[in-house]
Amino acid sequence: MEKFGKSQPVTRFEDQRFLTGHGRYVDDIAPEGALFAHVLRSPVAHGTITALDVEDARSAPGVHLVLTADDLAKSGVTEGMAFNMIKNRDGSPAAAPRRPILAEGRLRFVGEPVAMIVADTLDQARDAAEMIALEYDDLPVHMDIAAGGTPLHDEAPDNRAFDWALGDEQAVESAIAGAAHVVRMPLHDNRIISNPMEPRGCYAETLGNRLHLAVNGQGVWGTKRNLVRVLGMAADDIRVTTPDVGGGFGTKAMDYPETYLVAHAARVLGQPVRWMADRGETMLADNAGRGLDHDLTLAFDADLKITAYRVDSRVDLGAYCSTMGQGIQTDLFSKVLMGVYDVQDTFLHVEGFFTNTVQVDAYRGAGRPEAIYALERVMDRAARELGVDPWELHRRNFIPAKAFPYVSSTGETYDVGDFNRVLERAEAECDRAGFAARKAESAARGRLRGMGLCYYIESILGNPSETAKVAFNAEGTVSIYVGTQSNGQGHETVYAQFLSDQTGIPVDQITVVQGDSDLIANGGGTGGSRSVTTQSNATLATVSKMISAFIPYLADKMGVGEDALGFDDDTFRAPGSNMTPTLLEAAQMARADGRSDLLVHEETATLPARSFPNGAHVAEVEVDPDTGKVTLDRYTVVDDFGNLINPLLVAGQVHGGTVQGVGQALLEHVVHDADGQLLTASFMDYAMPRADDVPMIGFTTEAVPSTANAMGMKGCGEAGTVGAMAATANAVADALWDRGVRQADMPFTPHRVWKMLNEAMAPLD
Numbered sequence: 001m002e003k004f005g006k007s008q009p010v011t012r013f014e015d016q017r018f019l020t021g022h023g024r025y026v027d028d029i030a031p032e033g034a035l036f037a038h039v040l041r042s043p044v045a046h047g048t049i050t051a052l053d054v055e056d057a058r059s060a061p062g063v064h065l066v067l068t069a070d071d072l073a074k075s076g077v078t079e080g081m082a083f084n085m086i087k088n089r090d091g092s093p094a095a096a097p098r099r100p101i102l103a104e105g106r107l108r109f110v111g112e113p114v115a116m117i118v119a120d121t122l123d124q125a126r127d128a129a130e131m132i133a134l135e136y137d138d139l140p141v142h143m144d145i146a147a148g149g150t151p152l153h154d155e156a157p158d159n160r161a162f163d164w165a166l167g168d169e170q171a172v173e174s175a176i177a178g179a180a181h182v183v184r185m186p187l188h189d190n191r192i193i194s195n196p197m198e199p200r201g202c203y204a205e206t207l208g209n210r211l212h213l214a215v216n217g218q219g220v221w222g223t224k225r226n227l228v229r230v231l232g233m234a235a236d237d238i239r240v241t242t243p244d245v246g247g248g249f250g251t252k253a254m255d256y257p258e259t260y261l262v263a264h265a266a267r268v269l270g271q272p273v274r275w276m277a278d279r280g281e282t283m284l285a286d287n288a289g290r291g292l293d294h295d296l297t298l299a300f301d302a303d304l305k306i307t308a309y310r311v312d313s314r315v316d317l318g319a320y321c322s323t324m325g326q327g328i329q330t331d332l333f334s335k336v337l338m339g340v341y342d343v344q345d346t347f348l349h350v351e352g353f354f355t356n357t358v359q360v361d362a363y364r365g366a367g368r369p370e371a372i373y374a375l376e377r378v379m380d381r382a383a384r385e386l387g388v389d390p391w392e393l394h395r396r397n398f399i400p401a402k403a404f405p406y407v408s409s410t411g412e413t414y415d416v417g418d419f420n421r422v423l424e425r426a427e428a429e430c431d432r433a434g435f436a437a438r439k440a441e442s443a444a445r446g447r448l449r450g451m452g453l454c455y456y457i458e459s460i461l462g463n464p465s466e467t468a469k470v471a472f473n474a475e476g477t478v479s480i481y482v483g484t485q486s487n488g489q490g491h492e493t494v495y496a497q498f499l500s501d502q503t504g505i506p507v508d509q510i511t512v513v514q515g516d517s518d519l520i521a522n523g524g525g526t527g528g529s530r531s532v533t534t535q536s537n538a539t540l541a542t543v544s545k546m547i548s549a550f551i552p553y554l555a556d557k558m559g560v561g562e563d564a565l566g567f568d569d570d571t572f573r574a575p576g577s578n579m580t581p582t583l584l585e586a587a588q589m590a591r592a593d594g595r596s597d598l599l600v601h602e603e604t605a606t607l608p609a610r611s612f613p614n615g616a617h618v619a620e621v622e623v624d625p626d627t628g629k630v631t632l633d634r635y636t637v638v639d640d641f642g643n644l645i646n647p648l649l650v651a652g653q654v655h656g657g658t659v660q661g662v663g664q665a666l667l668e669h670v671v672h673d674a675d676g677q678l679l680t681a682s683f684m685d686y687a688m689p690r691a692d693d694v695p696m697i698g699f700t701t702e703a704v705p706s707t708a709n710a711m712g713m714k715g716c717g718e719a720g721t722v723g724a725m726a727a728t729a730n731a732v733a734d735a736l737w738d739r740g741v742r743q744a745d746m747p748f749t750p751h752r753v754w755k756m757l758n759e760a761m762a763p764l765d
Contacts, residue, residue, distance in 0.1 A: 045676020062124035094162035111284030175308035191291035198246025219525015242515030248487030250362030289363025332367025450735025483523020504570030615639030617723035628754025657720020
């Protein structure tokens with residue numbers, strides 16, 4: 001048995017209740033008799049509010065409360081939404097306009113919350129919303145990811161929120177000027193809607209002087225801190241819980257206006273209040289993902305070694321700064337700017353712009369998929385323009401295995417890596433040798449076939465610290481309290497499995513407890529592929545503390561010296577004693593002896609460094625030139641995730657993430673009209689990937705254990721998405737290249753591909 005996990009493919013314990021309809025989601029557990037909240041949203045993308053009359057709504061049947069921005073202010077709720085900020089390249093702060101909880105005098109995107117109605121039933125709340133007289137004067141709508149247009153905020157007169165840069169621009173420009181080859185490429189990264197299976201929702205209730213908020217988010221402690229700030233309450237008077245969650249993807253990592261509105265309404269009314277978004281609200285009001293344009297430049301020497309890389313990006317922030325919106329395409333993008341290539345001269349220049357659309361924030365990968373997509377697309381373009389095999393161009397520029405630990409051009413320390421080994425495995429797994437025959441067979445049927453490679457690396461993000469608490473219960477079971485939050489990843493299985501591996505406690509006697517701010521003082525939540533690595537690190541620390549605490553007690557019981565007593569991951573043993581108690585048996589002894597101090601153990605641990613998952617994605621597509629339809633025919637992934645706890649769960653994460661990346665590449669696309677109205681506002685118009693859009697995904701791991709943590713692990717939650725976008729797009733570009741198509745941007749819908757092919761045809765004489 002390996003010290004840090006048995007790597008057994010255990011099926012998920014929680015699936016039994018999920019698949020039999022026994023999941024306990026936030027809308028399932030709202031208190032009986034809770035009032036229903038409904039949000040009135042802006043019908044226009046930009047306008048000045050001239051009147052907001054809610055009196056008829058207040059007197060409507062069943063209505064208990066109507067909240068507007070003025071009502072919040074009168075109650076002392078004057079704080080705006082919180083967000084992280086960056087600094088401009090000249091050192092000045094980026095624009096930080098106030099983002100109100102409810103619209104204050106102006107409407108800035110379709111779907112912006114204007115008022116909230118609380119009634120006995122949802123239908124009554126919706127009916128009352130129809131009675132609200134909202135009047136406004138239209139303002140010009142700004143939809144371009146560029147400077148200009150009518151300002152959304154006084155703080156950004158040209159709608160530019162920030163102008164940020166990282167790197168030595170002069171050195172990079174000098175390298176480009178002296179390069180033997182220069183490849184330039186514009187690139188668009190399309191905006192998407194996250195669409196978790198379960199929409200956002202919450203309920204709030206008051207219990208004496210305390211407020212309890214249940215929300216289907218990605219962590220409870222950030223929400224608790226924000227409630228303290230917005231509502232002006234003492235932290236001890238707030239409890240935040242999170243039940244089962246049906247998908248998060250970064251979209252549920254931050255708070256939204258409804259969180260505060262529901263909490264405030266419950267306090268005002270002294271009654272429980274519940275709110276659940278419908279799918280239309282999800283598409284209108286959830287933070288969007290991606291949405292940016294690049295100008296990319298790669299410089300090469302005569303041997304086709306990269307000498308410099310420059311990225312100039314223009315980022316769509318939406319109407320306001322959201323929680324992490326400013327940092328995603330700047331700081332987080334920079335973490336993997338140069339990917340797996342041995343290059344030190346890089347320059348990243350990013351401008352962020354306000355548009356009359358919903359905010360853009362974290363979506364699976366948050367900056368790293370965008371960075372790898374840009375880099376791997378321009379690497380593929382470079383290979384074609386320079387007449388070299390894309391796989392060879394990758395190998396020629398890889399950071400060599402002997403160079404680790406390697407400090408990247410943006411200051412990230414990659415601990416380990418063997419990219420050539422992983423790529424060789426991918427070449428075999430995808431049957432690259434057989435591609436020519438498959439391409440010929442497609443051609444015989446009038447089809448175009450292409451293969452696309454993406455070699456990605458990603459950085460584990462978020463707080464490197466986490467807490468774990470292990471409690472021995474009276475009935476002989478064990479509870480492990482964790483600071484992360486499952487959104488469907490299988491944490492209940494993997495955390496119980498890991499604790500069992502380290503302690504010998506039978507896994508079926510371990511219960512994982514998460515999502516309750518009363519039970520653990522602090523936690524980092526889930527996001528940035530951090531959960532299993534940080535949580536397992538904390539569990540190791542807790543187990544170590546627990547063993548150290550039991551040894552003096554058991555040494556006395558066993559009549560041996562403390563130095564002679566050891567624990568072998570299953571039992572305590574010492575020479576000269578025939579007692580070999582397990583931890584459960586030791587806990588039963590302690591309970592009988594009144595040693596309650598030995599029944600609960602808690603520790604917080606911090607990872608010494610970040611780990612960097614990496615791997616190769618290879619996509620094969622077939623294109624029908626008559627219709628433009630792209631069929632993803634084969635897909636292969638070889639990842640280096642270091643040591644694994646449960647390979648089955650890892651495969652599930654890779655499959656899900658890959659499909660999300662493929663969805664963006666082939667199908668998903670947010671479309672607004674010139675007035676800022678969302679045209680892709682339902683699943684009739686916004687295409688999500690389905691089972692028949694994706695082939696069976698071949699998945700293999702080629703482990704290079706991390707040295708950045710004791711377990712040798714690397715996160716896996718977002719890796720599939722990081723690699724899938726470029727692999728799929730490069731496959732389409734490969735299929736279209738011989739037909740003269742040079743610029744190919746996502747999404748590769750049939751009409752767009754058909755149009756690319758027809759525009760690339762030589763004009764008739």
